[in-house]
Amino acid sequence: MFKLIKYEFIKKYRLITLILITAVAFNIFLIFRGAEGSLLFLIFSPIVLYILYLVDIIKMYGDDLNKKTGYMIFMTPNSGYKIITSKLLTAVLEGLGLLFIYFLFFIANSLYIISSLGGYIGLSHVINEINSFFSGNIGYQFNIVHLFLFLLTAMVVLIAFITTVYTAITIRKSLFSEVKYGGLLSFIIFVFINWTISWLSDRFFDFLSITTYNNNFEFLIDTGRFLPDTFYMFLLPIVAFALIQIMVLAAFSGYLLEKKINL
Amino acid sequence: MLIIKDLSKKYYNKTALRKVTLNFEPGKIYGLLGPNGSGKTTLMKVVAGLHKQNSGEVLINNMELSHKTKAYVSYMPTENFLYDSFKVRDLLKFYKDMYDDFRKDYAEELLCNIDINLNYKIANLSSGQVGKVKSVLALSRDADIYMLDEPLNGVDILSRDTILDIIIRSYNENKIIIISTHLVGEIEKILDSVIFLKDGSVELLGEVEELRQSHQLSVENLYKEVYKDV
Amino acid sequence: MTLIHAKEGDQLEFNNNIPIYLQVIEKIKQDIVSGKLKPGEKMPSSRDYSYELGINFNTVARVYKELEMEEIVFTKRGLGTFVTESTQLIEKLRKNMAEKLVEEFVSGMKQIGYTQEEMINFIKSKNRIERNE
Numbered sequence: 262m263f264k265l266i267k268y269e270f271i272k273k274y275r276l277i278t279l280i281l282i283t284a285v286a287f288n289i290f291l292i293f294r295g296a297e298g299s300l301l302f303l304i305f306s307p308i309v310l311y312i313l314y315l316v317d318i319i320k321m322y323g324d325d326l327n328k329k330t331g332y333m334i335f336m337t338p339n340s341g342y343k344i345i346t347s348k349l350l351t352a353v354l355e356g357l358g359l360l361f362i363y364f365l366f367f368i369a370n371s372l373y374i375i376s377s378l379g380g381y382i383g384l385s386h387v388i389n390e391i392n393s394f395f396s397g398n399i400g401y402q403f404n405i406v407h408l409f410l411f412l413l414t415a416m417v418v419l420i421a422f423i424t425t426v427y428t429a430i431t432i433r434k435s436l437f438s439e440v441k442y443g444g445l446l447s448f449i450i451f452v453f454i455n456w457t458i459s460w461l462s463d464r465f466f467d468f469l470s471i472t473t474y475n476n477n478f479e480f481l482i483d484t485g486r487f488l489p490d491t492f493y494m495f496l497l498p499i500v501a502f503a504l505i506q507i508m509v510l511a512a513f514s515g516y517l518l519e520k521k522i523n524l
Numbered sequence: 525m526l527i528i529k530d531l532s533k534k535y536y537n538k539t540a541l542r543k544v545t546l547n548f549e550p551g552k553i554y555g556l557l558g559p560n561g562s563g564k565t566t567l568m569k570v571v572a573g574l575h576k577q578n579s580g581e582v583l584i585n586n587m588e589l590s591h592k593t594k595a596y597v598s599y600m601p602t603e604n605f606l607y608d609s610f611k612v613r614d615l616l617k618f619y620k621d622m623y624d625d626f627r628k629d630y631a632e633e634l635l636c637n638i639d640i641n642l643n644y645k646i647a648n649l650s651s652g653q654v655g656k657v658k659s660v661l662a663l664s665r666d667a668d669i670y671m672l673d674e675p676l677n678g679v680d681i682l683s684r685d686t687i688l689d690i691i692i693r694s695y696n697e698n699k700i701i702i703i704s705t706h707l708v709g710e711i712e713k714i715l716d717s718v719i720f721l722k723d724g725s726v727e728l729l730g731e732v733e734e735l736r737q738s739h740q741l742s743v744e745n746l747y748k749e750v751y752k753d754v
Numbered sequence: 755m756t757l758i759h760a761k762e763g764d765q766l767e768f769n770n771n772i773p774i775y776l777q778v779i780e781k782i783k784q785d786i787v788s789g790k791l792k793p794g795e796k797m798p799s800s801r802d803y804s805y806e807l808g809i810n811f812n813t814v815a816r817v818y819k820e821l822e823m824e825e826i827v828f829t830k831r832g833l834g835t836f837v838t839e840s841t842q843l844i845e846k847l848r849k850n851m852a853e854k855l856v857e858e859f860v861s862g863m864k865q866i867g868y869t870q871e872e873m874i875n876f877i878k879s880k881n882r883i884e885r886n887e
Contacts, residue, residue: 264621267621268618268621271614272607272609275609329603329604330605330606330607330608332574332601332603333605333606333607333618335573335574336572336573336574336594336599337594337622337623338591338592338594338595338623339591339622340591341591435576439534439535439536440536441536519590519591520576521576522574522575522576523574523575523576524569524574524575
């Protein structure tokens with residue numbers, strides 16, 4: 262497993278490096294335009310990075326199933342389950358890596374913005390800020406645990422989405438590999454899987470029928486702010502459902518890779 | 525040991541294999557012959573676990589096909605499947621990491637003998653060089669079954685001899701070597717047996733020397749005879 | 755093991771219409787008769803020989819087996835295969851080969867209408883020319 266993940270990164274490290282260098286160059290370019298430029302970077306770079314990330318992660322799997330270079334992996338005595346798990350873990354690690362890099366951008370640009378607005382920043386000041394950030398309160402009644410939970414949810418939901426895409430690609434190359442109009446078909450499969458999942462998730466949340474969930478959701482919309490106490494109730498079911506989705510779809514894809522594949 | 529029983533494979537617009545039954549014995553080099561579209565590649569891909577058959581059975585060392593049997597099979601696809609961004613050196617590391625039976629020293633020795641520098645990047649190799657690297661990678665594994673799909677295709681004449689030399693060097697009494705080709709004349713001197721595939725079925729099979737004796741023909745001429753109306 | 759390109763000079767061109775083992779047997783017999791292979795000399799192993807000639811291993815194994823049956827080579831267990839030490843046998847082999855060549859020659863010449871006399875004269879004159887060259 263470790264080796265499979267290792268080679269995924271060896272294959273893409275050049276591309277990632279290139280994108281990061283571009284991002285840094287762009288950041289510097291925008292910083293020369295003052296605080297607004299810096300802010301602009303903080304707002305738009307995550308959107309661009311997120312799109313590039315998604316494209317990269319989907320291509321990573323799609324290429325292995327659709328291009329001849331995929332034989333490199335599929336000739337090896339690794340099971341289909343192992344292969345798809347390694348892809349998903351690579352996606353998680355790459356996501357975390359990008360998140361961390363954005364965090365660095367965030368700190369650097371924030372410091373610049375604060376200083377350019379006339380605020381004084383000493384090293385001890387920065388360290389104090391980071392310390393207080395990690396020790397708890399972020400603002401309102403939220404703390405670092407809430408932030409972590411939020412990021413976790415976002416991550417898990419994202420991986421669930423990626424797993425769905427992977428499953429559609431896998432079905433295309435296994436169950437429907439001998440059918441015409443495969444590209445179109447795999448898109449229809451993807452839409453169908455998503456529709457099924459949203460139907461299931463509706464049933465799932467109905468089943469939980471957490472009134473507080475609904476009440477707080479309305480409250481959240483009304484006031485425009487979260488209430489920390491109900492934060493868990495709001496996010497944990499989403500995480501649970503997404504995790505189940507990931508496991509079921511990954512197991513199904515792994516089975517297809519193992520038993521039905523036509524590369 | 526490789527046993528193929530009643531193997532059939534359909535694609536949406538054609539049947540690639542029709543009830544193919546074959547038995548491969550260790551210590552022999554087999555030629556899998558036939559024009560394009562006769563089922564050679566499909567047969568190899570099924571055995572390599574890259575394609576799934578519709579019906580029939582493949583037994584490798586008495587095991588049904590699965591990811592586990594891939595450990596016994598060293599398959600060289602005819603396409604260029606190597607990562608473009610890798611250097612030859614990286615490929616050796618990849619094979620070493622992925623296959624317990626990969627003999628890196630042997631591969632390095634072979635590559636050195638055929639003047640392929642480990643620092644060459646795959647994207648910059650000529651098709652002849654790619655062919656040689658692919659053959660070296662496949663044959664440097666200490667597998668039970670080697671399947672080389674069209675190893676001479678797109679390869680210049682000098683490189684062809686080199687590839688044949690590497691195959692002969694890699695032979696031993698415990699291995700099955702299967703080579704698919706339609707360039708029969710250049711390869712027939714290294715073969716023990718040949719299998720003629722025609723339209724997904726086995727048309728003729730036999731020991732090369734016996735066929736030469738009984739038909740008074742080279743395998744190449746026999747090939748022309750068998751496929752004259754294709 | 756030798757380098758891949760560094761092969762022996764006398765690589766055979768095989769005629770694929772005739773079983774290859776028969777051609778290799780013929781070549782070895784020629785080498786023995788001509789003295790290229792000395793009586794008692796060690797032959798290359800089947801593996802090396804197959805590599806040297808660029809042909810299938812089992813073909814070479816068969817060659818050695820057939821030659822052993824004709825007692826032209828013999829195997830010492832664990833040591834390898836050797837050319838026969840019997841000069842008598844080699845002489846016989848030489849004679850057989852000469853006979854075969856002459857037979858072919860004579861039947862060919864007859865077909866183009868040479869008499870025995872003419873053939874002998876022809877050989878003599880041919881021989882003289884070659885010696886002068």
